Amino acid sequence: MRSVVLELLGEHGFHGFGMRDVAARSRQSVANVYHHVADKEELVHAALVELLEGALATAEATLAVRGARERLRALCTDHVARLVETPAEAPLWRGAWPPLREPQRRRLGVLRGRYIATLQAHVDELCGRQGRRRAADERRVLLLLALLEGAAAQLERGATPARIARGAQEALALFLDGALPRSRSRL
Template sequence: MSPTGSRVRDAAIELFAERGFHGTGIRDLAERAGLSSATLYHYMGTKEDLLVSIMTTSLGRLLTAGERLTADGDPLARITALVELHVLTHAVRRLETRVVDDEMRSLSPDHRATVVALRDRYEHLWQDAIDTGCATGAFHVRAPRVARLALLEMCGGIARWYTPDGPIPLEQLALRYAEMALGVLGAAGPPPELAVDSVRRTMALVDEIWLPD
C-alpha cells in the first residue's frame, strides 16, 4: 500500500472507531488524511469499500495467525494460544479491532457475507479447540458454543479499556486472560503453569503478520 493509501486507511480506522461508520463523512476522512475529497476517492473507492478493506485485511491476518498457532498442540494449548492472540491484537490494535467488531452492522448484505465468512473461519478455530477438548475430557462445559462466544467477548473487550501505561503489563494480562478462559471451560486437572514466553512468541507472530502496516 502506498504511503497515501496508508494515511487514508489510518484516518478511516480512527474516525470509524471514534464516530462510527455512519457518523463519518467523506469530508471528515479527507480532512483527517490531509487530502482533498476528490483525491480521497482515488485511494478508497466508496466509503463502504474502505470499511470492507479494513475488515477483511484485519480478519485475514487474525485468521492467518490463528491457523499458525493452532496447527499443532492439544486443545488446552490451542485455546491458550488463541486467547493470547485475541488479547494481544485487541490491545495493540485497539481502534482497528473495534471497527471490525462494531461495524459489521454497517455493511450491505453482499459485503457482510464476505466479512462474516472470514470471521466464521477464525471463530471455527476456537470452536474446534473447545469441542475437541470436551470430547477428550480436557474441558468440561455444558454449552461449548456459548463458551466460545463468551470468551471472544471477554478477550475482545480489552480494546475498550487497555492502555500501555496501565498498572499491569500486557504480557501478564494475556496470561491472566488465558487462565480465566481455562476456568470458563472447566479445564481438567490442576491449573497449568502458563509462561510469559508463550505470550512473547505470539506477540512476535503478530508483529510479523501485521508488519506490512
C-alpha cells in the same frame, strides 16, 4: 488509508465520520480518496476485510505452536493485542457490522465464521466438545471472546507485551476454570 478508517470507526462509529475526515486524517484530497474507492461503504468494507484476514492469518499460524494449551494461549494473547491496538475490531466479533451492503456483510460474516471456527477448534481440542449441541460450543467460544474483549478494555493502547499476555492469560484462566473439570483447569 485503511488504518485511518479503522481509527475513525473506533473513535466515532460508522455514522460519525465522512470521506472528508478520511481525507484530512490521511493527508489526501477528497478527490484522491474517491479515486481509490467509490464510497464510504466500500472503504470501510475493504478496511474490515483486511483486518479480519489478518486476524485469521495469525489465528491459523497458532497451529504451529506445540501443545493445545499453548496454542490457545497464543491465540488469546494475539486477540487481546489486536483489540488493544484496534478497538474498532471488538464489535466485529460480536457480529455488530456497520451498515454495509448485503454482499459485503456476507463476506465479513464468512471471515468472522472462519476465525471463530479456528478458535472453537482450539477450545474443543483442550476442553472437549459439549456433545451434540453445536450452539453450546459456539456460545462457549463467544464467551471466551467476550472475556478477551474485557481484558483488552482494561489495557491502554501501547501496553507492553507482558501486560497484554497477562491480561489474556487471566481471561483464559477464568474461561478454563468454568470450561474444564477442576483437575485440568490450571494454567
